[in-house]
Amino acid sequence: METAIKSIEAVKSGKKSVSQITKDFLKKIKEEDSKINSFLEVFEESALKKAEEIDAKISSGKTPGELAGAVFAIKDNMLYEGKEITCASKILKGHISSYNSTAVSKLLEKDAVIIGRTNMDEFAMGSSCENSAYLKTANPIDTQFVPGGSSGGSAAAVKAGFCHIAYGSDTGGSIRQPASFCGIWGMKPTYGRVSRYGLVAFASSLDQIGPMANSWEDLLLGYKAVKGYDEKDSTSIKDITEKGEFNSVKGLKIAVIKNLEKLEGLESDLAETSSNLLSKISSMGAKIIEVDFKSFKYALPAYYILASSEASSNLARFDGFRYGLSLEAPNLTKAYMKNRGEGFGSEVKRRILLGTHSLSSGYYDAYYLKAQKVRNFIRKELEEVFSQADLILTPSSPSAAFKFGEKINDPLSMYLSDIFTIPVNLAGICALSFPFGTRKKDNMPYGFQLMASHMKDEFLIKTAGEISCAL
Amino acid sequence: MDFESVIGLEIHVQIKSKSKMFCSCPSPADDAPANTAICPICTGQPGALPALNGYAVFSAIKAALALKCEIRKESVFARKNYFYPDLPKAYQISQYDKPLAENGKVELPSGKFIRVKRAHLEEDAAKSLHALGSQELDHTLVDFNRCGMPLLEIVSEPDIRTSQEAYEYLTELKKILRWADVSECDMEKGHLRCDVNISIRPMGDKNLGKKVEIKNLNSFKAAKDAIESEIKRQKELFLKGEEIAQDTRLWNEKLQQTISMRSKEMAHDYRYFPEPDLPPLILKDEEIEKAKKEIGELPVEKAKRYISEFSLTQKEAAALSENKHINSYFENILSLNKNKEVLRQAVNLIMTQLFAKINELKIKENEIIEKSITAQNLLQIAELSVKGEISSAAAKKLFEICWDNSLSPAKAVEIHGLKQSGDIGEIEEWVKEAVSANPEAFTDFKNGNEKASGPIVGFVMKKSKGKANPKIVGEILKKIR
Numbered sequence: 001m002e003t004a005i006k007s008i009e010a011v012k013s014g015k016k017s018v019s020q021i022t023k024d025f026l027k028k029i030k031e032e033d034s035k036i037n038s039f040l041e042v043f044e045e046s047a048l049k050k051a052e053e054i055d056a057k058i059s060s061g062k063t064p065g066e067l068a069g070a071v072f073a074i075k076d077n078m079l080y081e082g083k084e085i086t087c088a089s090k091i092l093k094g095h096i097s098s099y100n101s102t103a104v105s106k107l108l109e110k111d112a113v114i115i116g117r118t119n120m121d122e123f124a125m126g127s128s129c130e131n132s133a134y135l136k137t138a139n140p141i142d143t144q145f146v147p148g149g150s151s152g153g154s155a156a157a158v159k160a161g162f163c164h165i166a167y168g169s170d171t172g173g174s175i176r177q178p179a180s181f182c183g184i185w186g187m188k189p190t191y192g193r194v195s196r197y198g199l200v201a202f203a204s205s206l207d208q209i210g211p212m213a214n215s216w217e218d219l220l221l222g223y224k225a226v227k228g229y230d231e232k233d234s235t236s237i238k239d240i241t242e243k244g245e246f247n248s249v250k251g252l253k254i255a256v257i258k259n260l261e262k263l264e265g266l267e268s269d270l271a272e273t274s275s276n277l278l279s280k281i282s283s284m285g286a287k288i289i290e291v292d293f294k295s296f297k298y299a300l301p302a303y304y305i306l307a308s309s310e311a312s313s314n315l316a317r318f319d320g321f322r323y324g325l326s327l328e329a330p331n332l333t334k335a336y337m338k339n340r341g342e343g344f345g346s347e348v349k350r351r352i353l354l355g356t357h358s359l360s361s362g363y364y365d366a367y368y369l370k371a372q373k374v375r376n377f378i379r380k381e382l383e384e385v386f387s388q389a390d391l392i393l394t395p396s397s398p399s400a401a402f403k404f405g406e407k408i409n410d411p412l413s414m415y416l417s418d419i420f421t422i423p424v425n426l427a428g429i430c431a432l433s434f435p436f437g438t439r440k441k442d443n444m445p446y447g448f449q450l451m452a453s454h455m456k457d458e459f460l461i462k463t464a465g466e467i468s469c470a471l
Numbered sequence: 472m473d474f475e476s477v478i479g480l481e482i483h484v485q486i487k488s489k490s491k492m493f494c495s496c497p498s499p500a501d502d503a504p505a506n507t508a509i510c511p512i513c514t515g516q517p518g519a520l521p522a523l524n525g526y527a528v529f530s531a532i533k534a535a536l537a538l539k540c541e542i543r544k545e546s547v548f549a550r551k552n553y554f555y556p557d558l559p560k561a562y563q564i565s566q567y568d569k570p571l572a573e574n575g576k577v578e579l580p581s582g583k584f585i586r587v588k589r590a591h592l593e594e595d596a597a598k599s600l601h602a603l604g605s606q607e608l609d610h611t612l613v614d615f616n617r618c619g620m621p622l623l624e625i626v627s628e629p630d631i632r633t634s635q636e637a638y639e640y641l642t643e644l645k646k647i648l649r650w651a652d653v654s655e656c657d658m659e660k661g662h663l664r665c666d667v668n669i670s671i672r673p674m675g676d677k678n679l680g681k682k683v684e685i686k687n688l689n690s691f692k693a694a695k696d697a698i699e700s701e702i703k704r705q706k707e708l709f710l711k712g713e714e715i716a717q718d719t720r721l722w723n724e725k726l727q728q729t730i731s732m733r734s735k736e737m738a739h740d741y742r743y744f745p746e747p748d749l750p751p752l753i754l755k756d757e758e759i760e761k762a763k764k765e766i767g768e769l770p771v772e773k774a775k776r777y778i779s780e781f782s783l784t785q786k787e788a789a790a791l792s793e794n795k796h797i798n799s800y801f802e803n804i805l806s807l808n809k810n811k812e813v814l815r816q817a818v819n820l821i822m823t824q825l826f827a828k829i830n831e832l833k834i835k836e837n838e839i840i841e842k843s844i845t846a847q848n849l850l851q852i853a854e855l856s857v858k859g860e861i862s863s864a865a866a867k868k869l870f871e872i873c874w875d876n877s878l879s880p881a882k883a884v885e886i887h888g889l890k891q892s893g894d895i896g897e898i899e900e901w902v903k904e905a906v907s908a909n910p911e912a913f914t915d916f917k918n919g920n921e922k923a924s925g926p927i928v929g930f931v932m933k934k935s936k937g938k939a940n941p942k943i944v945g946e947i948l949k950k951i952r
Contacts, residue, residue, distance in 0.1 A: 079518045198518040205747035316561030359742035
């Protein structure tokens with residue numbers, strides 16, 4: 001399949017029309033998505049209309065936006081005015097976005113075509129897409145396997161060739177883990193780099209929109225298309241200057257975490273692939289250094305306290321009155337109970353309960369506050385590592401994709417899927433997952449994560465690109 | 472048995488601002504149709520995020536400084552979580568453990584200080600409507616116009632002891648907030664809402680009694696009445712040996728009593744935590760300095776200065792300091808004039824003539840008095856009077872003439888013939904006439920009753936149309952006694 005960059009060039013040089021590119025994708029979706037189920041809704045009509053508008057602009061001699069020719073999918077938690085948005089939850093069924101998220105605005109302004117909204121774990125809580133209230137998305141490489149999650153629909157859509165670039169949201173690994181399971185690229189930008197305005201919040205201090213693509217070049221394009229300060233998001237970064245300039249892999253210092261291979265649950269093939277990757281990188285002239293990451297093991301519990309606490313508050317507005325599901329009940333309390341009882345799935349309820357408890361009077365200090373201290377500690381420890389190294393390399397997830405039903409009844413084992421990605425969100429830094437190697441028995445892909453410090457997003461993508469080209 | 476009441480007030484003040492606290496929705500007009508000043512942010516649409524209104528922050532700083540609070544340079548917004556249909560996000564963005572301001576005080580007219588524990592910023596909730604006009608509804612409607620309006624919550628320490636003190640505290644607070652231009656504090660329009668915390672204890676007891684909260688008091692009088700009624704209720708329970716329940720109560724204006732709304736067991740756990748959508752609010756020194764400058768000297772401080780420096784009475788000092796526009800007029804007088812006698816006369820003119828005008832013409836405070844009578848002209852009238860060139864009666868007349876008139880007082884005296892007459896011959900003629908018209912009074916006067924001269928002097932003044940110098944009239948009368 002052609003990359004977004006190639007398609008944009010083809011449109012520029014007049015070899016292809018945006019309508020043709022869009023139609024090709026729509027055709028492929030029609031033929032193949034019934035097996036994959038990556039889309040909750042395909043925006044056939046509006047995508048074609050937008051494509052025709054762009055083509056008309058071009059034929060009238062005007063210069064189209066810089067994304068003319070690129071086709072995007074968005075996760076079902078990014079608002080697109082006039083379209084339904086559900087976060088794959090029953091509680092939002094039928095809710096129509098009344099405004100555009102900043103990310104969607106930026107895409108449309110630059111003449112991107114948005115082809116549909118993708119499936120996800122309900123409210124971005126999960127690692128397999130099995131928590132969607134609507135669809136089970138399959139891994140396009142082998143449909144017995146999950147695509148990962150929560151941005152599993154976006155990962156599958158990219159892998160299956162239903163769009164050039166898809167956006168996901170990443171709170172603890174929701175872009176990088178499915179990217180790794182589907183053998184594609186996925187990136188979580190530095191916190192505050194992409195506006196969260198119009199992204200339905202899961203955990204506000206951790207959420208970040210990011211691109212997923214088949215190549216590092218498209219990943220960079222997808223990142224640049226949506227990055228930047230937004231006055232509507234008070235947590236977005238005002239400073240717009242990227243840090244670090246990429247020259248060569250040679251001479252870079254890449255840190256690996258000591259004793260990580262001994263981690264319980266880490267697949268043996270993955271450990272082997274990992275050391276294979278390290279030797280290749282070091283042969284490119286990069287220096288591999290081993291570092292301690294003492295607080296690593298506390299990241300997962302701290303994350304589940306903090307993310308669930310914020311989620312319990314963020315999801316409280318879904319009460320059955322103003323949007324989506326609205327069931328009648330004899331009184332106010334019963335209306336809350338009925339709508340929330342029937343509207344939310346079990347994983348969402350589990351996290352609301354966990355978060356509500358962590359914030360309750362008498363428990364706040366022991367849970368929320370302690371987790372916040374862990375978060376600060378992790379931030380500092382990672383800062384220290386970045387004072388000695390340019391990047392940190394880990395696997396993206398302890399295993400390659402698992403099969404449907406394998407972990408859905410064991411939340412803790414599901415949560416472990418994000419053990420490597422979570423510290424990145426807690427520290428607010430940037431990281432990406434790129435594909436390398438496979439599990440021998442079934443050829444399912446492995447993904448590796450590279451982390452960089454704040455605002456080094458472009459440096460990160462370019463370095464990873466250079467590495468992957470040399471592999 | 473004597474009891475002491477321990478009372479603290481929590482006041483919510485709507486900050487006067489063009490837009491809401493966290494979105495750019497315009498502040499709705501009082502008569503705006505329901506749900507017309509709303510947007511995705513203030514109605515809590517999924518994905519919407521708050522962005523802080525800097526003007527509201529600046530107003531809050533001014534209020535905090537006027538309340539003599541310490542300002543926290545880095546304060547933190549927090550979410551207060553609870554479910555209610557008037558709260559669309561199911562949390563209110565407020566401040567919790569790191570409020571904008573702490574440790575202030577408000578001085579009552581008695582000189583007693585009520586300490587202010589804290590003042591913090593938060594957003595208002597929507598309005599629930601249970602009736603339309605007089606028609607009760609079987610459902611509740613929600614008007615989100617008010618939702619997200621900026622509020623300043625001011626919490627006092629439990630320093631208040633009586634309903635009267637509570638009333639005075641509210642009155643002083645209102646004066647200060649209006650002075651600082653933070654809020655109009657119109658309770659009828661819901662600009663100011665008051666909750667009361669109250670407990671009683673036997674006089675001399677150091678331990679605090681069970682605290683009862685009274686909510687939704689919509690006038691200063693309601694606050695006063697509710698406190699009185701609640702003190703009475705608690706005393707009666709105490710004397711009967713019954714326990715006072717630590718509950719939240721509502722004031723029922725019709726029944727003139729408080730009614731339990733929820734018990735302690737039903738109290739909310741608000742699960743406060745730092746608002747992740749807003750970074751800490753960091754204030755710059757320049758901003759605080761600018762606020763200080765804008766507030767300047769407070770009315771209470773001005774009043775004190777007027778009494779000590781210019782020998783004004785308490786009443787005069789208060790009248791000339793409370794209202795910003797009258798005060799600036801008076802300050803102008805002070806800066807233009809250094810003569811104490813003239814100032815005294817000017818104050819008299821303001822207290823009588825000017826205030827009468829303001830009342831008569833229903834002049835709103837924001838209208839400029841200076842336009843109707845300049846400070847210079849008022850001072851000139853006072854000076855003419857002090858110099859004895861016009862009588863005090865003529866001074867009043869002159870004020871009337873100069874009001875809304877470009878004529879200078881000196882010129883007006885000439886044109887209207889108001890100059891006091893010092894011509895002894897002329898005055899003697901008038902006195903003679905007066906004596907013959909009031910023979911009884913003159914006899915009394917001759918017999919040593921000084922007060923009996925009144926009708927005679929009055930006659931002269933009337934006859935002379937106020938021109939006769941009363942001093943000379945008195946001297947002539949004494950001579951012919």
